[in-house]
Amino acid sequence: MIRLERRVDQPRWLKVAVPAGSVLTALLAGAVLLSLTGHDAMETYQLLLERGFTSQGAFTATLTAATPLLFTGLCAAVAFRMRVFNIGGEGQLIMGAVGASAAGIALGDGPVVITVLGMILAGAICGAVWAGIAGALKAWANTNEIITTLMLNYVAANLATYLVFGSKSYWRELGGTGAMFPQGKPIAEGAHWPSVDFGNFTMGFGFFLGSVIAIGLFVVFRSTRFGFQVQVIGDEPRAARYAGMRTKRAIFGLMALSGAIAGIGGASDVGDTRYVLDPKALQQAGYGYAGIVVAALARLNPIAVVFVAILMGGLSNAGRALQGPDFPAGLVGTLQGLLLVFTLGGELFARYRIRRVAAEHAAADPADTPGGAPAVTA
Amino acid sequence: MPETTTNDASAGGRPPALAARRITKRFPGGVVANEAVDLDVAPGEIHALLGENGAGKSTLSNCFTGLYRPDEGTLAVDGVPVEFHSPGDAIVSGFGLVHQHFRLVEPFTVAENVLLGEHGRIRRSEAEARVAELGDRYGLEVDPSARIWQLSVGQQQRVEIIKALSCEAKLLILDEPTAVLTPQEAESLFEVLRRMTAEGRSVIFISHKLDEVRAVADRVTVLRGGRSEGTHVVAGTASRDLARLMVGRDIDLGTGPVPRQQRPTAAVVLRVEDLRATGDRGETALDGVTLDVRAHEVLGVCGVSGNGQRELAEVIAGMRARTAGTVEVAGTVLTGADPRAAHTAGLGHIPEDRLHTGLSPSLSIEDNLALTAYRRPPLSRGPFLRRTRFRARAIELMERYDVRAPGPTTPTRVLSGGNVQKVLLARELSSDPKVLLAASPTRGLDVGAIETVRTLLAEAADRGVGVLLLSEDLDEILSLSDRIAVIYEGRILAVVDRADADVEELGLLMGGDVSHLSATPARGSA
Numbered sequence: 001m002i003r004l005e006r007r008v009d010q011p012r013w014l015k016v017a018v019p020a021g022s023v024l025t026a027l028l029a030g031a032v033l034l035s036l037t038g039h040d041a042m043e044t045y046q047l048l049l050e051r052g053f054t055s056q057g058a059f060t061a062t063l064t065a066a067t068p069l070l071f072t073g074l075c076a077a078v079a080f081r082m083r084v085f086n087i088g089g090e091g092q093l094i095m096g097a098v099g100a101s102a103a104g105i106a107l108g109d110g111p112v113v114i115t116v117l118g119m120i121l122a123g124a125i126c127g128a129v130w131a132g133i134a135g136a137l138k139a140w141a142n143t144n145e146i147i148t149t150l151m152l153n154y155v156a157a158n159l160a161t162y163l164v165f166g167s168k169s170y171w172r173e174l175g176g177t178g179a180m181f182p183q184g185k186p187i188a189e190g191a192h193w194p195s196v197d198f199g200n201f202t203m204g205f206g207f208f209l210g211s212v213i214a215i216g217l218f219v220v221f222r223s224t225r226f227g228f229q230v231q232v233i234g235d236e237p238r239a240a241r242y243a244g245m246r247t248k249r250a251i252f253g254l255m256a257l258s259g260a261i262a263g264i265g266g267a268s269d270v271g272d273t274r275y276v277l278d279p280k281a282l283q284q285a286g287y288g289y290a291g292i293v294v295a296a297l298a299r300l301n302p303i304a305v306v307f308v309a310i311l312m313g314g315l316s317n318a319g320r321a322l323q324g325p326d327f328p329a330g331l332v333g334t335l336q337g338l339l340l341v342f343t344l345g346g347e348l349f350a351r352y353r354i355r356r357v358a359a360e361h362a363a364a365d366p367a368d369t370p371g372g373a374p375a376v377t378a
Numbered sequence: 379m380p381e382t383t384t385n386d387a388s389a390g391g392r393p394p395a396l397a398a399r400r401i402t403k404r405f406p407g408g409v410v411a412n413e414a415v416d417l418d419v420a421p422g423e424i425h426a427l428l429g430e431n432g433a434g435k436s437t438l439s440n441c442f443t444g445l446y447r448p449d450e451g452t453l454a455v456d457g458v459p460v461e462f463h464s465p466g467d468a469i470v471s472g473f474g475l476v477h478q479h480f481r482l483v484e485p486f487t488v489a490e491n492v493l494l495g496e497h498g499r500i501r502r503s504e505a506e507a508r509v510a511e512l513g514d515r516y517g518l519e520v521d522p523s524a525r526i527w528q529l530s531v532g533q534q535q536r537v538e539i540i541k542a543l544s545c546e547a548k549l550l551i552l553d554e555p556t557a558v559l560t561p562q563e564a565e566s567l568f569e570v571l572r573r574m575t576a577e578g579r580s581v582i583f584i585s586h587k588l589d590e591v592r593a594v595a596d597r598v599t600v601l602r603g604g605r606s607e608g609t610h611v612v613a614g615t616a617s618r619d620l621a622r623l624m625v626g627r628d629i630d631l632g633t634g635p636v637p638r639q640q641r642p643t644a645a646v647v648l649r650v651e652d653l654r655a656t657g658d659r660g661e662t663a664l665d666g667v668t669l670d671v672r673a674h675e676v677l678g679v680c681g682v683s684g685n686g687q688r689e690l691a692e693v694i695a696g697m698r699a700r701t702a703g704t705v706e707v708a709g710t711v712l713t714g715a716d717p718r719a720a721h722t723a724g725l726g727h728i729p730e731d732r733l734h735t736g737l738s739p740s741l742s743i744e745d746n747l748a749l750t751a752y753r754r755p756p757l758s759r760g761p762f763l764r765r766t767r768f769r770a771r772a773i774e775l776m777e778r779y780d781v782r783a784p785g786p787t788t789p790t791r792v793l794s795g796g797n798v799q800k801v802l803l804a805r806e807l808s809s810d811p812k813v814l815l816a817a818s819p820t821r822g823l824d825v826g827a828i829e830t831v832r833t834l835l836a837e838a839a840d841r842g843v844g845v846l847l848l849s850e851d852l853d854e855i856l857s858l859s860d861r862i863a864v865i866y867e868g869r870i871l872a873v874v875d876r877a878d879a880d881v882e883e884l885g886l887l888m889g890g891d892v893s894h895l896s897a898t899p900a901r902g903s904a
Binding site: 005223224225226227228231232235236238239240241242243244245 | 405695696697716717718719720721722727729731734735736737738739740741745748749750752753758761762763765
């Protein structure tokens with residue numbers, strides 16, 4: 001007989017073992033699927049690994065693909081930590097790109113430090129304002145943030161589209177081919193973000209910045225007063241109020257922070273990758289929604305978000321590179337889906353433990369309790 | 379004391395309605411909730427399960443209703459061995475459970491809730507007729523077409539019982555049924571139970587209150603620390619003996635006042651003047667409350683539930699806005715609803731809803747102990763927390779206040795009620811308050827924990843804290859207070875010294891009868 005029992009506390013090793021096990025299981029399930037459809041699973045995985053991570057230039061492309069996911073993943077993880085469901089990473093990233101591209105165009109060929117800082121700041125402010133709208137509505141008017149952030153995504157997407165395709169705005173290129181085909185105005189060459197060459201691969205400044213932010217967030221949640229407040233408000237708002245925490249202010253502040261991170265993601269998209277505000281491409285990519293998946297897979301841990309973003313980025317990068325008659329086009333999406341399902345399923349094992357009980361001798365040895373908690377009967 | 383030994387002591391040879399043998403249930407973390415518990419319930423018997431919180435009463439009843447499966451042991455119904463794999467199996471065997479926290483669908487009507495447990499076609503009119511019929515037969519009057527949210531707590535409990543009876547329950551298990559009832563409602567519940575047993579149905583009555591067990595049960599099985607302390611015929615057993623079995627030591631059952639040196643000249647630490655506030659539904663909840671609490675004293679506020687006690691506590695603690703009046707804590711006038719300001723002025727607060735207002739249930743004991751102190755040194759420096767000090771402080775406070783838990787990182791939601799309250803008291807008293815506001819601090823706790831909490835409150839007053847005690851338990855008010863205020867419909871009707879207090883007079887005042895007070899000023903004497 002098998003039984004599920006809720007764990008009183010989660011031992012440390014589980015926090016690594018469960019996600020690792022989930023990834024393995026997802027790969028196994030994917031292998032079964034591949035075999036059933038007549039592909040050689042090992043060979044396909046080998047290809048994925050090569051094109052995603054090991055072959056020449058692959059890791060550089062993977063990091064590029066991972067960068068926006070890193071930012072939107074952090075954006076979701078930050079908000080979800082307080083059970084504020086910011087689904088608006090998408091719109092906040094777009095607004096960040098709008099702000100950063102304006103800054104990039106305006107600051108032009110000035111000193112690179114000033115230009116890059118200006119773009120980051122502009123992106124962060126635009127993202128923060130965009131999320132702050134939903135945050136203020138939630139904090140002071142008690143509206144549902146899921147709905148407001150989701151709706152604001154459409155507003156942001158349409159606004160960006162209008163700026164480039166529907167108007168003669170500052171963002172639109174009016175000269176050259178831009179006179180015929182509507183397109184964004186590129187930022188000056190001097191505003192392109194630097195990258196660091198590691199020999200085998202190159203890391204864009206955006207990815208570096210995102211990783212630093214992830215570490216910073218980890219510290220904030222672990223050992224600052226703000227992080228403590230986020231924890232209490234997320235768990236029990238009444239207790240937070242009782243303890244004299246300014247819950248409304250914290251909700252607003254956290255939303256703004258979350259939006260600022262997505263906004264910097266938008267800035268990075270302009271500064272690292274496209275060098276132009278490209279609303280169509282941003283909408284098609286759906287970084288905001290993918291970020292929610294990244295945050296969920298990382299179990300809202302900012303450091304884990306970095307690695308999950310690399311994994312997901314690698315998969316989509318390899319998928320793009322390998323697409324063709326020999327390679328199942330839906331495989332990457334399927335694998336990502338399997339990863340999500342198995343990771344969320346793995347939560348069960350993190351929260352509960354399984355005990356096999358023989359019908360007669362159901363002797364439960366307290367020593368097999370992970371963590372070895374002493375008996376409490378009081 | 380007479381201990382019954384045979385399985386069918388009071389049943390004249392018929393097999394017991396329920397015979398449980400050596401029931402053992404373990405939980406993760408090494409917690410043994412029940413260990414080798416034997417229990418026999420005779421047909422037509424009201425059998426009490428008596429024990430402190432955490433003694434394993436609820437776990438045992440959940441083993442009987444299929445919610446849990448025991449790790450060891452056997453169950454037999456009417457002499458036939460059974461094994462429950464789900465609550466459905468238990469219902470088929472004729473077991474009905476009335477939870478402490480009701481399992482009713484609030485927007486549904488009474489009849490619809492009764493239908494929930496059934497299969498096949500839904501005939502609403504038939505269900506309504508059946509509810510009416512059952513209500514008639516057992517004295518469980520309730521309108522079958524009323525929606526649950528419209529009903530009082532006592533009426534909701536009747537619906538739960540009707541639900542069980544409608545499934546032909548032969549054995550009804552009631553988990554702490556009187557915790558939510560007024561004394562009058564409790565008495566009518568007992569009457570219902572007697573009618574049921576007169577028909578040959580059996581009842582398991584779970585409680586930690588001795589007087590209730592004495593009032594309603596035929597036999598009682600005492601649980602302590604998950605083990606059975608034996609089954610006893612209630613009529614032949616002294617309350618003191620049952621109490622000792624329950625807590626494992628002698629306890630003081632008396633309601634005599636805690637002796638305390640009177641210091642009528644001590645400074646006033648809490649001054650409440652003409653306080654007015656509205657309740658959740660916009661009704662007038664506080665209608666000009668005036669009272670003072672001095673250092674070194676306990677002022678007990680007694681009254682029937684719902685006369686403004688909750689609102690009074692919330693306004694003083696800054697958790698509810700007032701419409702008029704002043705609150706002054708240790709010389710600081712509190713303006714507006716701001717819990718932090720109240721706390722900074724020197725107010726400690728034990729809220730009525732301890733687990734969800736006083737504590738953050740999923741957080742660890744160590745975090746909860748720092749819930750208010752985290753923002754100041756020594757627990758934080760600048761924006762950063764000092765986690766090692768959190769831990770050290772938690773270990774020290776858990777030791778000093780005898781909080782029993784696996785460790786400082788245990789989430790508070792898994793603690794028993796008594797330990798939850800100890801965590802709260804530890805935190806509030808360690809912040810060195812000038813005033814301690816305690817709202818129903820012992821409600822739902824077991825005898826041992828009640829004693830601990832009362833001692834802590836009395837010690838706080840001895841040290842110079844002014845304690846404002848709000849309680850619906852008159853015995854508690856009488857045993858702890860130096861002065862007693864009676865609240866009725868949002869007003870303080872009278873304040874009397876403990877020495878001059880007369881239970882009957884207090885009772886009349888709690889009911890709003892001020893006729894015997896005509897000579898004395900009704901208000902403002904505090």
